[in-house]
Amino acid sequence: MGDNLxxxxxxxxxxDYQENFISKKQKIHAVNNINIKIKKGSFxxxxxxxxxxxxxxxRAILGANKISSGNVIFHDDERDxxxxxxxxxxxxxxxxxxxxxxxxxxxxxxxxxxxxDIIAEPLEVMKITNSRQETDERVRDxxxxxxxxxxxxxxxxHAFSGGQRQRISIARALVSNxxxxxxxxxxxxLDVSIQADILNLLKQLQTELNLTYLFISHDLSVVxxxxxxxxxxxxxHIVEMGPSRELFKNPKHSYTKALLSSIPSIDPExxxxxxxxxxxxxxxxxxxxxxxxxxxxxxxxxxxKGGEITMGLTEVEPGHWVDQxxxx
Amino acid sequence: xxxxxxxxxxxxxxxxDEGRITAVENISLTVDQGEVxxxxxxxxxxxxxxxKSxxxxxxxxxxxxxxxxxxLDNENxxxxxxxxxxxxxxxxxxxxxxxxxxxxxxxxxxxxAQMVEQLLIHKNINKDEAKSISIxxxxxxxxxxxxxxxxxxxxxxxxxxxxRAMIAMALSTMPKLxxxxxxxxxxxxxxxxxxxxxxxxxIKEYQMGVIFITHDLGVIxxxxxxxxxxxxxSVVEKGxxxxxxxxxxxxxxxxxxxxxPDINNLDAPLSPIPGNIPSxxxxxxxxxxxxxxxxxxxxxKDGKIEMKLIEVESGHWVDQxxxxxxxNG
Ligand SMILES: Nc1ncnc2c1ncn2[C@@H]1O[C@H](COP(=O)(O)OP(=O)(O)O)[C@@H](O)[C@H]1O
Ligand SMILES: Nc1ncnc2c1ncn2[C@@H]1O[C@H](COP(=O)(O)OP(=O)(O)O)[C@@H](O)[C@H]1O
Ligand code: SF4
Ligand code: SF4
Ligand SMILES: [Mg+2]
Ligand SMILES: [Mg+2]
Numbered sequence: 072m073g074d075n076l077x078x079x080x081x082x083x084x085x086x087d088y089q090e091n092f093i094s095k096k097q098k099i100h101a102v103n104n105i106n107i108k109i110k111k112g113s114f115x116x117x118x119x120x121x122x123x124x125x126x127x128x129x130r131a132i133l134g135a136n137k138i139s140s141g142n143v144i145f146h147d148d149e150r151d152x153x154x155x156x157x158x159x160x161x162x163x164x165x166x167x168x169x170x171x172x173x174x175x176x177x178x179x180x181x182x183x184x185x186x187x188d189i190i191a192e193p194l195e196v197m198k199i200t201n202s203r204q205e206t207d208e209r210v211r212d213x214x215x216x217x218x219x220x221x222x223x224x225x226x227x228x229h230a231f232s233g234g235q236r237q238r239i240s241i242a243r244a245l246v247s248n249x250x251x252x253x254x255x256x257x258x259x260x261l262d263v264s265i266q267a268d269i270l271n272l273l274k275q276l277q278t279e280l281n282l283t284y285l286f287i288s289h290d291l292s293v294v295x296x297x298x299x300x301x302x303x304x305x306x307x308h309i310v311e312m313g314p315s316r317e318l319f320k321n322p323k324h325s326y327t328k329a330l331l332s333s334i335p336s337i338d339p340e341x342x343x344x345x346x347x348x349x350x351x352x353x354x355x356x357x358x359x360x361x362x363x364x365x366x367x368x369x370x371x372x373x374x375x376k377g378g379e380i381t382m383g384l385t386e387v388e389p390g391h392w393v394d395q396x397x398x399x
Numbered sequence: 400x401x402x403x404x405x406x407x408x409x410x411x412x413x414x415x416d417e418g419r420i421t422a423v424e425n426i427s428l429t430v431d432q433g434e435v436x437x438x439x440x441x442x443x444x445x446x447x448x449x450x451k452s453x454x455x456x457x458x459x460x461x462x463x464x465x466x467x468x469x470x471l472d473n474e475n476x477x478x479x480x481x482x483x484x485x486x487x488x489x490x491x492x493x494x495x496x497x498x499x500x501x502x503x504x505x506x507x508x509x510x511x512a513q514m515v516e517q518l519l520i521h522k523n524i525n526k527d528e529a530k531s532i533s534i535x536x537x538x539x540x541x542x543x544x545x546x547x548x549x550x551x552x553x554x555x556x557x558x559x560x561x562x563r564a565m566i567a568m569a570l571s572t573m574p575k576l577x578x579x580x581x582x583x584x585x586x587x588x589x590x591x592x593x594x595x596x597x598x599x600x601x602i603k604e605y606q607m608g609v610i611f612i613t614h615d616l617g618v619i620x621x622x623x624x625x626x627x628x629x630x631x632x633s634v635v636e637k638g639x640x641x642x643x644x645x646x647x648x649x650x651x652x653x654x655x656x657x658x659x660p661d662i663n664n665l666d667a668p669l670s671p672i673p674g675n676i677p678s679x680x681x682x683x684x685x686x687x688x689x690x691x692x693x694x695x696x697x698x699x700k701d702g703k704i705e706m707k708l709i710e711v712e713s714g715h716w717v718d719q720x721x722x723x724x725x726x727n728g
Contacts, residue, residue, distance in 0.1 A: 120590075121558075233442075262614055263614070263655060264671045267669035270669055291662060292659075292661065293660050296669060319662065329589065330588065331662070333592040335588075335591070335620060336621065336663075337616055337617050337620050337656075337663075338620060338644070338645075339644055345596075347592055347593060348589045351560075351590065
């Protein structure tokens with residue numbers, strides 16, 4: 072296992088769905104048979120349109136969503152934690168080691184909590200510190216690392232800008248001294264300048280605190296800039312995965328190619344080069360059989376039409392994996 | 400030929416409990432028929448307030464300056480007070496689309512009923528004609544089963560379809576000017592590309608003028624003919640899209656470009672613009688950007704010089720102090 076911090080093995084997450092009490096029960100296939108390994112110290116990116124299952128997968132890895140089948144293993148220095156096989160004590164320890172950065176903590180928390188209280192809450196809930204003094208020290212320490220003004224700890228977050236709130240959110244996620252962080256759309260709502268600032272901060276904290284990230288974003292330009300490995304998700308499946316530069320320079324899957332070409336180029340002379348994808352992502356209630364992207368694929372091969380192909384990644388270059396049906 | 404829209408020396412101020420704030424100061428813009436003017440800037444820079452002024456949609460605590468003019472089709476919109484006149488700029492000659500399509504639709508009224516009602520207000524036609532115009536417009540924006548959608552509520556549509564329905568409603572009255580306020584900001588890039596292509600096709604087809612507001616310079620590059628860059632209520636630079644993006648002059652425009660992750664240039668560091676946008680209550684005197692500008696010289700003139708755009712290339716205007724300081728720093 073050595074290099075890896077997280078192994079996701081054949082993980083699927085289904086949700087039960089019933090339109091109303093007389094209709095028949097159905098399954099939402101949010102995440103299907105995912106296999107990924109996240110290396111220690113990596114900035115692992117997960118991209119795809121909304122509804123592709125990114126948040127569900129991120130939450131499953133944190134133990135916040137039940138895993139319907141498969142397993143997630145967290146390889147700590149001393150021992151492994153197997154997510155589907157943890158007792159209460161394990162779960163408690165795992166919570167300290169794996170944390171989520173909320174997109175906006177203020178939206179999820181009481182407006183009467185001060186910045187200090189928001190950051191301190193995980194320490195108190197997980198009973199990590201033994202005295203108020205110790206809690207305050209930890210809060211001040213992490214706030215400084217996140218470049219928050221110590222003077223501001225007594226204030227309420229509604230007075231803060233989007234960038235400052237995001238720093239509060241990061242400090243809260245880091246205060247328990249975790250090793251693994253899931254950042255779910257952490258820069259999505261920010262202006263470009265603040266976005267650049269937060270991305271630089273995440274990078275810096277990664278080195279300083281030896282963090283490993285799962286960075287979820289729908290913005291490919293951002294992911295290309297910060298991530299070293301990227302997985303592209305569509306309708307619950309990873310359709311392509313590989314080292315970031317290789318994947319962006321040399322995309323193999325039709326979906327990755329279409330996504331990349333949809334990014335609006337900053338060059339006004341490069342207009343209308345987008346491979347326009349028709350329609351929208353289908354419902355996860357009834358994913359198409361065979362290749363899940365088939366209903367929108369701009370250039371399906373002859374073999375794709377039947378829909379009998381089983382999806383699954385195959386390695387085309389060292390570390391660069393593509394759904395096998397798109398390679399065939 | 401005169402411009403379709405000409406905004407001259409517009410100030411917009413709001414009276415609030417904390418005092419009077421300047422949301423927009425001394426901006427001048429033009430839009431011609433068939434032209435897309437992009438307005439770009441961080442949140443709080445006054446983009447939405449500018450657009451709302453054109454429809455006189457800012458609330459009661461708003462004041463406009465006496466010498467400001469918003470000339471649409473040779474009439475000064477700011478003088479409009481009668482219902483009849485206001486109708487012209489609210490759904491008649493001007494329509495607006497938003498980031499959140501639910502802002503356009505009343506949740507409890509069917510899409511079709513709202514479109515018909517709007518048409519009956521603005522056009523001298525009967526209900527049947529209004530219905531057929533509406534259904535044709537829903538088809539035109541790429542909505543399959545338009546007849547069925549006509550009888551549905553907005554919340555029943557998917558995100559992308561809702562966006563299209565909003566565009567159909569805004570266009571059904573054939574406005575001369577479309578105000579698009581971040582219409583693609585909440586969309587996935589794939590759906591954004593569809594909506595951008597749709598808006599571009601429609602502009603060409605109907606030859607309307609458009610103000611396209613976004614904070615995304617990539618979107619600006621794809622849709623705009625001209626661009627105005629706004630910061631804290633001021634236009635600091637404006638000109639043809641190619642000029643502004645490839646030959647930016649103002650430190651703020653340059654800063655925005657350097658903060659942007661460009662997928663074709665992964666080695667470039669992401670450089671944030673230092674500091675935060677000041678509150679409009681503490682709007683800096685002189686150059687509004689000086690509290691964050693890397694070339695700011697505390698002993699220099701930028702606290703005193705009046706902001707004023709000067710033309711540096713044909714059609715390319717930059718704030719004068721920006722150029723002076725740029726040359727010094
Ligand atoms: N708690 C839930 N119950 C039912 N369906 C859910 C739940 N969470 C997510 N889903 C569904 O799972 C699919 C994937 O959603 P999500 O993981 O949020 O995607 P993403 O984060 O990529 O936008 C969607 O179809 C979504 O509607
Ligand atoms: N009705 C109002 N009363 C007081 N301040 C307002 C009002 N509307 C907008 N503002 C302020 O005006 C400034 C410009 O806002 P806006 O045009 O919405 O910015 P943008 O669209 O560029 O994000 C902001 O500081 C905003 O808070
Ligand atoms: S397998 Fe076929 S249908 Fe699916 S993405 Fe590849 S080419 Fe398209
Ligand atoms: S006037 Fe000075 S502070 Fe303002 S933009 Fe120019 S260089 Fe910067
Ligand atoms: Mg999500
Ligand atoms: Mg706005």
